[in-house]
Amino acid sequence: MHVLLRITTPLRIPTKNAIFNHRFLRSEPESYAKLIEIYTHDRALHQGKKLHALLTTNGYVRFNLIASNLVALYTCCGQLSLARKLFDKIPQTSVRRWIALIGTCARCGFYDHALAVFSEMQTLHGQKPDNVFVIPSVLKACGHVCDRVYGEQVHCLILKCSFEIDAFVSSGLIVMYSKCGKVEDARKVFDGMVMKDLVALNAVVSGYAQQGLPNEALDLVEKMKLMGVNPNVVTWNALISGFAQKCDRVMVSEIFRLMIEDGIEPDVVSWTSVISGFVQNFRNDEAFDMFKQMLHHGFCPTSATISALLPACATAARVSEVNRAVPEIVISEFDDEWEICNGSQQSEGEETDSKPYR
Incomplete structure (x- = not known):
């Protein structure tokens, strides 16, 4: 039986001594693999390197599970060269290594790298994505870099491998097409799903909203409600x-x-979405009106709210109003921008008391 890695301590990362203490960790590959996953989650590169050295000494680094998890750790910490060096040492017959590298790249924002590795998997090594779990990561990367052409090629591969029946793959296709501005293609994928779920619905609704087609989004929501798929707060927002x-x-x-x-009930994201929409269309007075309504309803602005509202702070009175309403911990994230707003208004000779919290 494996020893639990986290049992009585609130710390997420075991101490340096605990790594080498067999009372905490038994010498079994699965236990080490789990510890690497913890380090990956917490971006604990220093501890991960120490553990890598230990695993090299005891020979466990040769296990595909261990090596693949280390690849994920280094990738997640932005150490792509180290990740690739270790990746190339894993036997090419291991599908896990591809899933580990592609998935982690997509999850950590290295989208171009994820697509490059996926292409290499297909061309240089002649491996097809026999494992369906790699496909959503590839689609996510396509969507974030807005590579519609590559996304369509992946869609063809999905049909060839009969992966379209997987709900995660279908949802990934919908998100990819929506982010690439092809909401009509996203809708086709959605309509072709046998079991339509809320994740897929939200992806299409978001796509319609981003493309300036909110009426079509509302029509779809009402249609799906009749079919028993009820919207959640993400849908409404x-x-x-x-x-x-x-x-x-x-x-x-x-x-x-x-x-x-x-x-x-509407949440702070609901109000922030309205404020952002008005500011983007230079309707600053209406944006501040919604800001006041949000405060009246008892919601505390977040950093996202302030980020959306900053372009509308054209007068000292508005800067002061935001400062009075927002906790200093939120305002502090925008120190440079706030100094510009305050300075520009003071230079115009306007009276301001815009820093009551500072």
């Missing part, structure tokens, strides 16, 4: 964002009403 970007205050209010009627 996507609709709010879509109508806010169109500066349609009437429909924004209507979505808020429908949301509450559906038993879901």
